[in-house]
Amino acid sequence: MSITPYLFALGIGQENLLAVYVGFNDDSIKKMEGKWEEWGNPCRLVTFKKRYRSVLEPFVRLIKMIDEKEEFKSQIQIIIPQFIPKKGWHNILYNQTALLLGLWLYRHKDVVITTVPYHLRK
Numbered sequence: 001m002s003i004t005p006y007l008f009a010l011g012i013g014q015e016n017l018l019a020v021y022v023g024f025n026d027d028s029i030k031k032m033e034g035k036w037e038e039w040g041n042p043c044r045l046v047t048f049k050k051r052y053r054s055v056l057e058p059f060v061r062l063i064k065m066i067d068e069k070e071e072f073k074s075q076i077q078i079i080i081p082q083f084i085p086k087k088g089w090h091n092i093l094y095n096q097t098a099l100l101l102g103l104w105l106y107r108h109k110d111v112v113i114t115t116v117p118y119h120l121r122k
Contacts, residue, residue, distance in 0.1 A: 008116045009079050017043040022055040055097055077112040084119045
């Protein structure tokens with residue numbers, strides 16, 4: 001069994017663990033919330049709706065909001081799944097979001113970035 005980003009995050013065991021999902025329509029968000037409930041709500045799920053498939057802006061907003069809260073004055077760790085497709089040329093399709101998000105986050109001094117490979121089955 002390979003470790004998923006989800007299991008990796010749970011293994012860290014931080015008390016202020018948040019899962020973040022960026023959906024592009026209401027249906028995708030409801031579907032994720034349903035899956036999250038099926039998985040037993042392992043931690044708080046924060047969802048953002050973004051029409052133009054940009055996950056960077058919601059993450060920037062979330063990090064700024066966390067930075068402003070007094071009770072969260074510790075380091076932020078972000079776990080980014082890196083999809084590993086069966087065919088190498090599919091990397092062009094799947095890994096651009098993680099790459100762009102990682103590049104922006106590297107500039108933020110109080111953010112630790114962990115990339116966890118997630119092997120796609122189909």
